[in-house]
Amino acid sequence: NAGVTQTPKFQVLKTGQSMTLQCAQDMNHEYMSWYRQDPGMGLRLIHYSVGAGITDQGEVPNGYNVSRSTTEDFPLRLLSAAPSQTSVYFCASSYSNGGGENIQYFGAGTRLSVL
């Protein structure tokens, strides 16, 4: 069981370039989320999805786009990279028992540097 797989593990971009961070899960989870982790800031939610075809914004959505065409995949697109987007990005998936007990399973992260 692979769990949550993120690719690439590392990426260096130049300002203004675009790219897509990939995330795939094989647990048939409904919920998927993208977070960024910056030193001293904890994890901040970028976008999330409660099922295929449904996405919503989190705390820091600006500069990022997402789509969810299948249950398994939840890619994160950086439209025009900026140095402020240098961070470690984590994808997570979870199931819900309807009572809010969403236990999240995290990928290993993508370390992104924007020069």
Next chain:
Amino acid sequence: SQQGEEDPQALSIQEGENATMNCSYKTSINNLQWYRQNSGRGLVHLILIRSNEREKHSGRLRVTLDTSKKSSSLLITASRAADTASYFCALASYSGAGSYQLTFGKGTKLSVIP
């Protein structure tokens, strides 16, 4: 959305000692979860405590929740060098339309010295 605040930010103890870290928050929650992150890795879920529970155990972990004080604590007993990691509390709150959001604190960095 609210964020939990962990205390202390960093903690250094000797192997075999107990480690206690705390999490405080401001508004009502559905449940509170603790996660662990080893250096350079993703977060791993440790334990969940519901808002109507006061204490929960899992192996060497003990979690308490005081909803009147809006605080939780994570106790790791008989710590080992392998427990060295960052520990995060995460608050689950209803965000509407049948969904819940999880917001993470900034974490406590635990170092266990052999």
